[in-house]
Amino acid sequence: MNDRTRRIAHLDMDAFYASVELLRYPELRGKPVVIGGGRNATPKILADGTRRFARLRDYVGRGVVTTSTYEARAFGVFSAMGMMKAAQLAPDAILLPTDFESYRRYSRLFKDAVGAFTDQMEDRGIDEIYIDLTAVTGESRELGDRIKAAVRQATSLTCSIAIAPNKLLAKIGSELDKPDGLTVLTMADLESRIWPLAAKKINGIGPRATERLAGIGIATVGELAAADPGLLQEHFGRTYAEWFARVARGIDDRPIVVASEPKSMSRETTFERDMHVNRDRVTLTPALTRLCERVADDLQRKGYGGRTVGLKIKFADFRIVTRDLSLPEAVTDAAAIRRAAGECLKRVPLDRRIRLIGVRIGSLERTSDSTSAVSPAQHELPFDR
Structure with missing residues (x-):
């Protein structure tokens, strides 16, 4: 077909997360709201029955934004941003804790x-x-x-x-x-609706790839579609050059994957700029913690635990280093995954700036008979994200 x-x-x-919270706190509709605080961000019930909400300006710590309302995004506050940076952009935004259940x-x-x-x-x-x-x-x-x-x-x-x-x-x-x-x-809409978009709108073209494309004069999907194949191959190699040519023309034959048993679950994030190991620790540390939380949430939601925790780091020169740690028992909670990722991190020579970090859980075991335990295979597009 x-x-x-x-x-x-x-x-x-x-x-999504912010919208769920607005169902609980409808008085916050139309206001900048940031999700990602801890228990200290739980609203307080006042004597008159009204609620007092925490403000982003009062946040102290190394957490990252889980999500934000569109009103907060208008101030430049987006998911995975460090909370302290977000507080500088939108100090009056309401801060709420996450409620994954x-x-x-x-x-x-x-x-x-x-x-x-x-x-x-x-x-x-x-x-x-x-x-x-x-x-x-x-x-x-x-x-x-x-x-x-x-x-x-x-x-x-x-x-x-x-x-x-x-x-x-x-x-x-x-x-x-x-x-x-x-x-x-x-x-038929490809030329009018897709080609004018920035190339980064294609899932799989991340910040680093966007920067490299811009360096050879390619900013939009249409420019990518019209690019000389030889130029793309010279800068990205044959495999990626061919992939660029297909996706820029809207070609994608991947099927819908209804259900299969996953071999692993992973989350990763690509930073907007190369991160210095020491000077950017305030961003790197909470980002790693947040990845562990997201993997833990995936495991719990789908009814799995994992006995192997893996850490992936892509450096500024595109060199990738991975480290794994096998555990005696399957884990599902974020704290245990974070400890294991920390042990993996100790075995990585951190002598260059970091472009991407990822956390993976392998050796999966069922922990629940829930139908949510059946997970689709996650076939990602091939370039940096």
């Missing part, structure tokens, strides 16, 4: 709502899924509206959906009309 007959949707919940519950609700339309879903995390709508009856826009309405009815939350010929275009499209967006793309 080619892209002309496929119909793939990408559904992304809008500012609630986020997991709402995640199950929205996925169950989509499941009423089709079981051809690929779980991409707590707040996003791919859906194969090829065999589902209905015109694309009408079907998208129905799915969005079902999600809202089940959760009182909004989502953004793009329906396109493949996963690549659906992923890009779901960001075009956020929040509460519905985008329908065909291959």
Whole structure:
């Protein structure tokens, strides 16, 4: 089946964690809110029954932003940013603690709502899924509206959906009309809607690749599509040059992966600039901790534990170093994963600036009989993220 007959949707919940919190605290709607504080950020109930919320300016520590409302993003506050930096940008923003139990519950609700339309879903995390709508009856826009309405009815939350010929275009499209967006793309829309976008909008082209592309005069998807193949191969090698050529033309034949047993689970982050091991410790340390928390959340949500903890570091020169630590028993909690990652870190020569860090859990074991224990294979696009 080619892209002309496929119909793939990408559904992304809008500012998911923050939106769940706004259901709990509706008085915060329309205000800049940052999620990621500890228990000290729990709102206080005053004598008159009103709530007093913590402010970002009062935060002290090395935590990172889990997510933020669109109002906070307008100040430049985004997920994975150091909390202290965020406090400089939006000192008056409301600070709330994370509540992963609630986020997991709402995640199950929205996925169950989509499941009423089709079981051809690929779980991409707590707040996003791919859906194969090829065999589902209905015109694309009408079907998208129905799915969005079902999600809202089940959760009182909004989502953004793009329906396109493949996963690549659906992923890009779901960001075009956020929040509460519905985008329908065909291959005929490639030149008008996709090519004018920045090349970094393609999932798989991260900050470092964006910088290197800019260095050879390529800033947009259209410029990437028109680039000389020899030039791309000279700077990125044959494999990546061929991949660039395909994705810039909207070509992607990856299938929807409904369910398979995962061999490992991992999270990684690419920094906006190369990090100095000592001077940027205030950013590196909480970033590593946050990755461990996200992997732990993935494990718990999907019903797995792991006996091997791995650390990945990509340096500024693109050299990659990995270290693993085998544990006597499977772990699921963030603290245990963070300790093991710390032991791995001690075995890495930190003599250069750091571009990317990642945490991986392998040797997985089932810890729950829940259906959520079945996880999709995570086939990532191949370049830096």
